[in-house]
Amino acid sequence: MLDLDLSFVTLELMRKFILQGFVFSVQLTVVASLGGLVIGTLLAICRLSGWKTLAALSAFYVNTMRSIPLVMVILWFYLLIPLLTGHSIGVEFSAYFTFVAFEAAYFSEIMRAGISSVSPGQKNAALALGLTPAQSLQQVILPQAFRNMLPVIFTQTIVLFQDTSLVYAIGAYDLLKGFVTAGKIYGRPEEAYLLAAVIYFALSWAASWGVKRLETRIAIVR
Amino acid sequence: MIELKHVSKWYGQTQVLNDCSTQIALGEVVVICGPSGSGKSTLIKTINALEPIQQGEIYVDGVPVHDPATSLPTLRSHVGMVFQHFELFPHLSVMENLTLAQIKVLGRSVDQATTHGLKYLERVGLLAHKDKYPAQLSGGQQQRVAIARALTMDPKVMLFDEPTSALDPEMVGEVLDVMTSLAHDGMTMMCVTHEMGFAKRVGTRVIFMDVGRIVEDCSKDEFFNHPERRQARTKEFLGKILQH
Numbered sequence: 001m002l003d004l005d006l007s008f009v010t011l012e013l014m015r016k017f018i019l020q021g022f023v024f025s026v027q028l029t030v031v032a033s034l035g036g037l038v039i040g041t042l043l044a045i046c047r048l049s050g051w052k053t054l055a056a057l058s059a060f061y062v063n064t065m066r067s068i069p070l071v072m073v074i075l076w077f078y079l080l081i082p083l084l085t086g087h088s089i090g091v092e093f094s095a096y097f098t099f100v101a102f103e104a105a106y107f108s109e110i111m112r113a114g115i116s117s118v119s120p121g122q123k124n125a126a127l128a129l130g131l132t133p134a135q136s137l138q139q140v141i142l143p144q145a146f147r148n149m150l151p152v153i154f155t156q157t158i159v160l161f162q163d164t165s166l167v168y169a170i171g172a173y174d175l176l177k178g179f180v181t182a183g184k185i186y187g188r189p190e191e192a193y194l195l196a197a198v199i200y201f202a203l204s205w206a207a208s209w210g211v212k213r214l215e216t217r218i219a220i221v222r
Numbered sequence: 223m224i225e226l227k228h229v230s231k232w233y234g235q236t237q238v239l240n241d242c243s244t245q246i247a248l249g250e251v252v253v254i255c256g257p258s259g260s261g262k263s264t265l266i267k268t269i270n271a272l273e274p275i276q277q278g279e280i281y282v283d284g285v286p287v288h289d290p291a292t293s294l295p296t297l298r299s300h301v302g303m304v305f306q307h308f309e310l311f312p313h314l315s316v317m318e319n320l321t322l323a324q325i326k327v328l329g330r331s332v333d334q335a336t337t338h339g340l341k342y343l344e345r346v347g348l349l350a351h352k353d354k355y356p357a358q359l360s361g362g363q364q365q366r367v368a369i370a371r372a373l374t375m376d377p378k379v380m381l382f383d384e385p386t387s388a389l390d391p392e393m394v395g396e397v398l399d400v401m402t403s404l405a406h407d408g409m410t411m412m413c414v415t416h417e418m419g420f421a422k423r424v425g426t427r428v429i430f431m432d433v434g435r436i437v438e439d440c441s442k443d444e445f446f447n448h449p450e451r452r453q454a455r456t457k458e459f460l461g462k463i464l465q466h
Contacts, residue, residue: 131295
């Protein structure tokens with residue numbers, strides 16, 4: 001049966017193997033969520049603009065991205081770019097780029113729902129005051145859309161944090177890879193995987209708890 | 223001040239405004255009434271181009287609203303509008319609601335905009351609530367802030383789209399009081415409302431609409447004092463709402 005020995009887990013090991021991976025996972029999560037949110041918001045604006053071609057292009061991008069498994073996007077991008085351009089772009093850059101592009105599709109749908117959740121009367125009121133359509137969007141619609149969707153945005157970010165472990169496909173050194181490496185070196189792969197699961201669970205659970213608290217706070221303010 | 227010439231509008235196949243013409247002079251308080259679906263809200267929204275028209279001409283202070291070359295933001299900054307559901311911006315404080323457009327549209331400094339905003343907030347009697355958020359105010363208070371917000375832009379004319387319809391009965395009075403004092407100050411006003419008491423007290427003219435047409439357009443005295451000269455449709459409507 002499973003005979004667990006966690007004695008190899010020391011601060012030394014954490015510092016040597018895990019910290020670097022943890023930092024990369026967090027950085028990837030932050031960059032992908034911020035980048036994805038900005039580009040996703042632009043995609044949502046295009047989708048909801050009256051311009052048919054622009055809306056169709058945005059819809060095509062979003063639907064395509066959402067129909068392909070993330071791990072395939074990660075792999076394709078990493079393998080295709082050197083083929084097309086002739087030089088390699090590096091594992092980390094490839095991961096950042098792919099995640100921003102992929103998450104943009106999901107955040108676009110979240111922001112589209114957010115913009116639609118703001119009543120049309122708000123836009124009319126903004127326009128009636130003399131604000132341009134762009135100012136109305138920026139000053140009145142988007143702040144409300146963003147606030148309405150904040151809990152969903154954070155939830156998506158937690159999912160994103162878990163998804164960053166898929167960079168194993170291109171060999172990037174993230175949190176999971178840190179544990180796997182340590183497990184191999186100390187000959188304790190089962191314990192290492194188990195510990196990785198516990199850490200991912202604890203971080204995600206703590207973040208979910210934070211989002212729930214945030215939700216109740218927003219509910220009071222409104 | 224405002225001139226509508228043969229204005230027609232369609233939503234797809236459905237005609238919602240049918241050859242509407244009227245003029246509003248400086249300082250007039252025109253009350254627009256009629257059954258729901260008669261096009262009165264749509265008509266008032268054509269004046270600041272929130273509702274585009276397909277036929278006819280609209281001039282506000284000489285500016286052709288129907289002309290695609292007209293800058294709508296500039297036009298709208300001169301035309302105040304108050305909505306049925308207040309439409310204060312819930313993510314901004316009362317003061318920020320009052321200053322946003324002054325700063326972004328009129329280019330006023332924060333100080334100027336704040337001073338101006340406080341002046342109108344005092345006028346509607348809500349100075350004590352300047353730092354609150356809209357959700358912390360009652361409906362009547364929200365609508366008074368909305369009126370103050372429109373006034374901070376120093377509009378040439380004020381449009382009211384059923385300003386008291388969404389209010390609890392006991393809050394209607396405070397909003398009508400603000401509107402009455404505005405009318406007494408000589409503001410040009412167009413007001414879609416079912417408040418016939420307000421129309422009698424402060425209106426100068428009454429427009430009655432039905433199925434997208436202007437059925438009556440006459441002075442207040444003529445409208446209320448000579449029911450025998452009204453169209454059959456107007457009599458029927460007045461009979462229904464004045465009984466109560």
